[in-house]
Amino acid sequence: MNRRQTIESMLQEDPTDTFLRYSLAMEMRAEGDHEGSLAQLSELMGEKPACVPAFFMAGQQMVDLDRIDEARTVLREGIEEARAQGDSHAAAEMSDYLTSLGELGEL
DSSP: OOHHHHHHHHHHHOTTOHHHHHHHHHHHHHHTOHHHHHHHHHHHHHSSSOOHHHHHHHHHHHHHTTOHHHHHHHHHHHHHHHHHTTOHHHHHHHHHHHHHTOTTOOO
């Protein structure tokens, strides 16, 4: 059984486990299943409370896929969510990354 299969098996026991769902998204990314990974991350971003790291990982993945405008949008949303959750460290990391994307990147 490979890593993805192991994670999927564990998720059958607890499909609400945020860490496992995030791990599955990262494994999908590593396998080159970018759309599957981004779909998983999107689900995590849409939950209440949202999974703040999912915004950063989705943004980075979108940059890798040359979807810069989408990445900027996701990162801005992630910064707002991180601030709302009191996670200034994550907000700062995403803000720095957003700024590194250049023109129109600043919040």
